[in-house]
Amino acid sequence: MTDTEFLLISKGDSIAIAVYNEADLAVKVRVDNSGMVNFPLIGAITVLGLSPKELAAKLEGRYLDGYLVEPLVTVSIEKYRPFYIHGEVKSPGVYEFTQDLSVNQAIAIAGGLTERASSSHWFIARGREKEPLKANPSTRVLPGDIISIKASFF
Structure with missing residues (x-):
């Protein structure tokens, strides 16, 4: 395993998701043992093992599918597991x-x-x-x- 694999989203990490010009879609959550996070409009998505960039792309694809015209999603890990x-x-x-x-x-x-x-x-x-x-x-x-x-x- 490489060092970058440990900087992927994992159980215990706190993540923040923002959608440009869509304040109601913002999510701040601690990833629990299920590895699933509920997002407004699109429901539960598995986030474990994804980089913030990969999760942003996944969310943009889901929001583009009938919800938003040009979604711009940013994902950051605010606090890593200890x-x-x-x-x-x-x-x-x-x-x-x-x-x-x-x-x-x-x-x-x-x-x-x-x-x-x-x-x-x-x-x-x-x-x-x-x-x-x-x-x-x-x-x-x-x-x-x-x-x-x-x-x-x-």
């Missing part, structure tokens, strides 16, 4: 994802490393399989990642 950090950090937990976040920055958000923290046994679990990958301070954190900081043995 990332998680546990292990040897001072405040393990769930934190809001921000763009261009590194493991080092995530550790700082979690209050820094504990005295027992390893300086090299850091892992990130991502994707459906959540298979742990070796991480370092500059490793990029993506929405939904689970960061694990192991204890040092010395």
Whole structure:
């Protein structure tokens, strides 16, 4: 999986949809487990796994089909699903994802490393399989990642 696949719309993301000159068609919603979002006039549409651009094109096509003459739809992800950090950090937990976040920055958000923290046994679990990958301070954190900081043995 590529990094861009994790920036697609997923469960837990908050999205905003606007239709130019059609304020009544605006939607702001958090994507739930169903992955479906109800839109005015056109009903429920699956949004999971689409990029904002793909969803906009899909909505334009649906609105063009008998509802609007020239729909111009914009879709943005207002808030991504959180990332998680546990292990040897001072405040393990769930934190809001921000763009261009590194493991080092995530550790700082979690209050820094504990005295027992390893300086090299850091892992990130991502994707459906959540298979742990070796991480370092500059490793990029993506929405939904689970960061694990192991204890040092010395």
